[in-house]
Amino acid sequence: MNTWERMTTIEKLEMADNTVIKYDNLVLTTKEEYNSQKKDCVFYCAIYAFTTEKHSCDSPIAYITHCSQSFIDEGHAIEWCMKQFDNLFDDPIELLMNFTNPNENYTLAEMEKFVSQAIANGWRCPPDWTPQDFLDVYYDLESNEED
Secondary structure (H helix, E strand, C coil): CCCCCCEEEHHHHHHCCCEEEEECCEEEEEEEEEECCCCEEEEEEEEEEECCCCCCCCCEEEEEEEEEEEECCHHHHHHHHHHCHHHCCCCHHHHHHHHCCCCCCCCHHHHHHHHHHHHHCCCCCCCCCCHHHHHHHHHHHHHHHHC
C-alpha cells in the first residue's frame, strides 16, 4: 500500500509517476501500484494542500488525508477525493499560519497544547496527524519563508 509524504511538491509527485490534479488550494493525486494478490494494478489517492500563495509545481504542499482502500482506476480514486471536499478536515497549514507566532520556537509539549486547544475550540484535525507532524510542518513553513 502506498505511503504519502507529509510535505512534498507537485513536481516530486509527478516524478514518482503520480497523477496530479490542482483544484483551488488543493492537490489531488493518485498512484498506481501492482497488486500481486489480484495480479493487476490498483490505484491509491491522497489530498494535499498548498502551503504558500504560490501554486506552482515546486511550491510546497502538505499532506491532508488519503484513502486506505484501493481503486480499480484513477477515475474512481479521484472521485473519492472529490467526495471528501465537504468532509475535509480544517487545513493544518492555515491553522499554523494564522494562529502561531512565526518567531516562536515551539517545543513538542507546546505544540501538543496548541493542537489540543484548537480541537477543543472545534477545529477538525486530520485523524492521523500527531502534534509531532504539526511541529515538523511548522518548522518546514518557517524554512520556506526564509528561502
